[in-house]
Amino acid sequence: MRMQRIASQAKFETVAVLRNGEQLLISLVFPLGLLIFLAKTPLLAGLGVIAPDADPLTIAVPAALSLSLASSAFTGQAIATAFDRRYGVLRQLATTPLGTNGLILGKLGAVIIVVLIQFALVLAVSLVLGFRGPIDVLGAVLATVFGTAALLSLGLLMAGTVRAEATLAGSNLIWVLMAGVGGLVIAHPGEWGTVVGYLPSGALGDAMRAAVGSGNIDIKAIIVLLVWGLVGTLAARRWFRFE
Amino acid sequence: MSSSALTIRGLHYSYGAHHVVDGIDLDAHAGSILGVLGPNGAGKSTTISLAVGTRRPDAGTVRIFGRDPVTDHEATSQQAGVMLQDGGLPMSAKPLQVLGHLSSLYSDPLSVEELAGPLGLHEFSGRAMRRLSGGQKQRVALAAALIGRPSLVFLDEPCAGLDPQAREVVHSFIRDLADRGVAVVLTTHDLAEAEELSDEVVVIDRGRIIAQGAPEDLRNASDDSRRLDIRLDRPAVPDLIRRLCDIAPASAQGATITVEGALSAAQIAAVCTAIAEAGAQIADLDMHAQSLADVFFELTGRPLR
Numbered sequence: 001m002r003m004q005r006i007a008s009q010a011k012f013e014t015v016a017v018l019r020n021g022e023q024l025l026i027s028l029v030f031p032l033g034l035l036i037f038l039a040k041t042p043l044l045a046g047l048g049v050i051a052p053d054a055d056p057l058t059i060a061v062p063a064a065l066s067l068s069l070a071s072s073a074f075t076g077q078a079i080a081t082a083f084d085r086r087y088g089v090l091r092q093l094a095t096t097p098l099g100t101n102g103l104i105l106g107k108l109g110a111v112i113i114v115v116l117i118q119f120a121l122v123l124a125v126s127l128v129l130g131f132r133g134p135i136d137v138l139g140a141v142l143a144t145v146f147g148t149a150a151l152l153s154l155g156l157l158m159a160g161t162v163r164a165e166a167t168l169a170g171s172n173l174i175w176v177l178m179a180g181v182g183g184l185v186i187a188h189p190g191e192w193g194t195v196v197g198y199l200p201s202g203a204l205g206d207a208m209r210a211a212v213g214s215g216n217i218d219i220k221a222i223i224v225l226l227v228w229g230l231v232g233t234l235a236a237r238r239w240f241r242f243e
Numbered sequence: 244m245s246s247s248a249l250t251i252r253g254l255h256y257s258y259g260a261h262h263v264v265d266g267i268d269l270d271a272h273a274g275s276i277l278g279v280l281g282p283n284g285a286g287k288s289t290t291i292s293l294a295v296g297t298r299r300p301d302a303g304t305v306r307i308f309g310r311d312p313v314t315d316h317e318a319t320s321q322q323a324g325v326m327l328q329d330g331g332l333p334m335s336a337k338p339l340q341v342l343g344h345l346s347s348l349y350s351d352p353l354s355v356e357e358l359a360g361p362l363g364l365h366e367f368s369g370r371a372m373r374r375l376s377g378g379q380k381q382r383v384a385l386a387a388a389l390i391g392r393p394s395l396v397f398l399d400e401p402c403a404g405l406d407p408q409a410r411e412v413v414h415s416f417i418r419d420l421a422d423r424g425v426a427v428v429l430t431t432h433d434l435a436e437a438e439e440l441s442d443e444v445v446v447i448d449r450g451r452i453i454a455q456g457a458p459e460d461l462r463n464a465s466d467d468s469r470r471l472d473i474r475l476d477r478p479a480v481p482d483l484i485r486r487l488c489d490i491a492p493a494s495a496q497g498a499t500i501t502v503e504g505a506l507s508a509a510q511i512a513a514v515c516t517a518i519a520e521a522g523a524q525i526a527d528l529d530m531h532a533q534s535l536a537d538v539f540f541e542l543t544g545r546p547l548r
Contacts, residue, residue: 016333087334088332091297092387093331096349097320097350097391
């Protein structure tokens with residue numbers, strides 16, 4: 001019965017995301033647009049990210065996957081949870097048999113479902129564009145699991161500690177920074193690249209680029225994500241306020 | 244004899260150094276309506292949060308049908324429905340979708356239709372929650388509190404923002420709940436509503452219960468604002484006032500006489516006889532009874548906090 005309640009909550013939240021135009025834009029349209037843009041324009045070669053004769057899909061596909069995950073696990077959940085908190089939805093659900101733990105697990109379930117849908121769409125479009133790997137499945141799974149844990153816990157931490165409007169503005173700004181300069185989409189050279197490699201966005205980008213496109217596992221990046229996941233979860237458990 | 248659905252003993256809760264709930268004892272019984280009154284910031288909503296287990300008390304015990312709502316949340320939440328003051332429902336979904344989802348969280352829920360019809364939810368069921376008026380949201384929130392077929396229900400300002408028709412429907416719903424054996428804890432600022440609906444009332448102020456009892460008992464506990472106003476056909480003479488003061492404290496201003504206190508029938512008859520013997524006639528007579536609002540103001544004061 002408990003699992004049924006969690007599954008019901010996950011389904012309800014998934015439907016809410018898929019019916020929300022802004023969430024769809026950030027979760028599906030932007031990542032797919034990024035994939036097609038990077039695959040079909042000479043931008044990556046022009047920036048020196050790849051050699052002129054290299055396949056841009058080896059960067060574009062992991063970039064789209066990482067951006068998808070960040071959109072759902074961090075920005076989307078942060079905004080949705082912050083407004084649920086503002087409107088008392090979290091308090092109301094906490095009084096039902098779902099309880100607070102069930103509510104959090106339901107949100108996690110919704111993120112996993114949405115990420116699976118996103119990944120299926122991104123990989124389908126990638127195949128149409130001619131992407132043939134290589135992919136290290138274990139590396140991709142590890143990057144996805146630990147990346148989700150890190151970003152979701154940080155998103156919930158933000159949603160549970162600051163006002164809804166601040167979460168809306170802040171999580172969107174962080175999404176732009178993660179994509180632009182945070183190592184989520186492309187690896188950055190030099191010292192900045194080293195720094196962002198220790199951030200959740202850079203570590204997720206590194207782990208996903210290693211697994212999808214290069215066909216190996218970036219152990220250091222996975223460990224960084226694991227640590228962020230632990231820190232984020234502990235912080236969220238300590239400071240998250242339901243009202 | 245009704246059984247205890249909610250038992251609270253020695254409840255304490257603080258925000259830092261501020262004692263919001265300071266030693267509250269409370270009981271709610273099956274088939275009765277307990278009105279919880281108090282000024283803003285008195286500790287009512289915090290008490291309800293502690294009662295349903297969304298907060299852990301600093302000290303004291305809460306039992307819902309004998310179980311602790313914090314450590315045995317799954318069992319107690321199946322038996323207790325909660326309507327929050329601020330709605331607490333997802334704004335992007337439609338009312339019946341919300342109720343359908345909430346019903347899936349309970350083991351023996353009511354059907355959505357059992358609530359949607361009587362509460363008139365169909366008339367706006369095609370609109371997202373965020374597009375509903377305050378009163379419509381209140382009706383959905385009431386349905387959300389009842390969807391789990393609770394034996395104990397907490398209603399925090401259930402009629403705030405409702406028009407008179409919707410208010411009557413909700414009042415009827417609340418009475419019906421009690422008639423069916425549900426224990427109702429009703430938090431409200433509407434003193435007339437509390438007086439009309441409640442079998443028992445508690446008044447909370449500064450985290451403590453300062454009065455408790457049936458509304459009628461509370462009204463009768465003090466005679467301060469009970470009086471008889473009599474308008475005569477001529478100014479009252481001093482002799483008449485002296486005779487009336489032998490019956491009860493009396494005063495006059497022009498043709499209007501005021502006799503203070505809760506007068507018995509015999510005292511009222513004696514007052515009328517004295518007036519007639521003084522050669523005056525009664526033009527108008529008004530009996531002022533103490534209302535629950537009078538008691539509330541007497542207990543908590545009138546100044547804003």
